Amino acid sequence: MRARGATEDVPEARKRRAARLLLARPLLVAGQTADDEFRLVRAYAAELREWFDRETGWRLLADAQTVRLMKVTADPSDGTHPARDPRSRTPFSRQRYVLTCLALAALDRADGQVTLGRLAEEVVTAAADPALVATGFTFGLDRRERRADMVAVVRLLLHWGVVRRVAGDEEAYLGAGGDVLYDVDRPVIAGLLATTRGPSMLDGATPDDRLAALTLEVVPDVDDARNRALRHRLTRLLLEQPVVYYDELTEPERAYLTSQRHALLTRITSFTGLVAEVRREGIAMVDPDDELTDVRMPAEGMQSHLTLLLAERIAASDHRLRVSDLQRHTRELAREHRSYWRKHATDPGAEVELVATALDALRALKLVTVEPADDPLVLPRPAIARYALAQPTIREPASGTAPTARPRPDISHREGETAP
Numbered sequence: 001m002r003a004r005g006a007t008e009d010v011p012e013a014r015k016r017r018a019a020r021l022l023l024a025r026p027l028l029v030a031g032q033t034a035d036d037e038f039r040l041v042r043a044y045a046a047e048l049r050e051w052f053d054r055e056t057g058w059r060l061l062a063d064a065q066t067v068r069l070m071k072v073t074a075d076p077s078d079g080t081h082p083a084r085d086p087r088s089r090t091p092f093s094r095q096r097y098v099l100t101c102l103a104l105a106a107l108d109r110a111d112g113q114v115t116l117g118r119l120a121e122e123v124v125t126a127a128a129d130p131a132l133v134a135t136g137f138t139f140g141l142d143r144r145e146r147r148a149d150m151v152a153v154v155r156l157l158l159h160w161g162v163v164r165r166v167a168g169d170e171e172a173y174l175g176a177g178g179d180v181l182y183d184v185d186r187p188v189i190a191g192l193l194a195t196t197r198g199p200s201m202l203d204g205a206t207p208d209d210r211l212a213a214l215t216l217e218v219v220p221d222v223d224d225a226r227n228r229a230l231r232h233r234l235t236r237l238l239l240e241q242p243v244v245y246y247d248e249l250t251e252p253e254r255a256y257l258t259s260q261r262h263a264l265l266t267r268i269t270s271f272t273g274l275v276a277e278v279r280r281e282g283i284a285m286v287d288p289d290d291e292l293t294d295v296r297m298p299a300e301g302m303q304s305h306l307t308l309l310l311a312e313r314i315a316a317s318d319h320r321l322r323v324s325d326l327q328r329h330t331r332e333l334a335r336e337h338r339s340y341w342r343k344h345a346t347d348p349g350a351e352v353e354l355v356a357t358a359l360d361a362l363r364a365l366k367l368v369t370v371e372p373a374d375d376p377l378v379l380p381r382p383a384i385a386r387y388a389l390a391q392p393t394i395r396e397p398a399s400g401t402a403p404t405a406r407p408r409p410d411i412s413h414r415e416g417e418t419a420p
Contacts, residue, residue, distance in 0.1 A: 027068050163185065272285075275288060279382070
């Protein structure tokens with residue numbers, strides 16, 4: 001511990017810590033982020049800005065109140081890491097995403113303070129816009145579930161630092177017995193949208209077209225520009241994805257990664273402290289300190305235990321499994337572990353939601369893919385081999401004792417790691 005504490009005083013270690021803070025949370029707000037962490041990132045803002053601009057093409061904006069890393073995702077269609085209610089960790093539905101956008105638009109026009117009730121009324125008014133209604137979206141505050149959606153949105157805005165609670169409690173509003181007063185931080189709102197083009201400049205026939213246009217980056221047709229774009233995309237993938245599989249890359253991307261792999265990985269490792277695991281199928285940047293992941297495996301809790309057991313089942317299976325197979329297996333596991341799993345795990349039909357949640361985590365970690373069908377097919381990806389169990393290892397007994405046999409993990413793993 002003394003040795004690790006001593007290295008924290010070294011400038012390179014402090015800069016690495018600042019980079020990791022930004023990767024874990026790309027928006028830091030003074031007064032909400034720990035003071036020492038905010039000061040650390042501000043102190044190294046110039047060096048961080050240079051590295052991110054050169055290696056990823058992400059812009060870093062910093063002032064006395066906010067630090068914002070404009071992370072343009074490498075895969076806009078990836079829906080495996082949704083926004084979540086900061087309290088319940090429930091993933092956001094489409095409705096909650098729409099409500100978030102409407103709430104931000106209302107806050108951008110609001111005064112310096114606003115109540116939750118007033119904000120909800122503004123959102124209801126905006127939701128009645130004919131263009132929005134034509135898409136099938138409706139919203140009202142007549143039911144508790146709808147107020148719960150609004151509360152989840154506000155909790156996310158509190159987490160981001162868009163608003164700050166002055167008085168009241170969201171639970172009182174949820175029960176229709178009270179209200180909440182917030183300060184509105186408009187500069188934070190202005191820095192939220194991380195796109196290469198303004199939404200007002202877009203013209204697309206479908207939402208997917210407009211989403212692609214939001215992050216479109218024009219690359220000049222010259223070698224230096226093409227190589228820079230390849231470096232940016234590959235570095236983004238390595239920093240954001242649990243695993244980068246070679247078969248998911250284009251031919252130019254594979255060729256560039258093959259020729260520049262050592263240099264790319266060295267720069268990332270030196271800057272972030274991540275460790276590269278290079279395998280035949282791809283590359284994973286592993287975090288020994290388990291700080292830069294939003295999906296941990298293994299982790300504590302019944303759901304995480306089940307997810308790990310299902311990963312073992314998928315990795316060990318010699319045939320294709322369907323969701324119904326995993327649901328049957330989950331019913332068996334629930335009976336086997338009923339003494340310490342939650343009681344509802346053995347309820348009829350509970351396995352449907354349990355398996356769906358487990359598969360969401362496995363997809364987010366890029367351990368499986370799921371092919372849509374009436375009974376979807378679950379396909380293992382190479383990295384799931386880490387969770388397979390090898391044959392028992394027979395150990396020679398000490399004098400006078402019996403031989404022992406115990407299963408041994410095929411590849412040892414730390415919490416939160418994945419690797420090809």
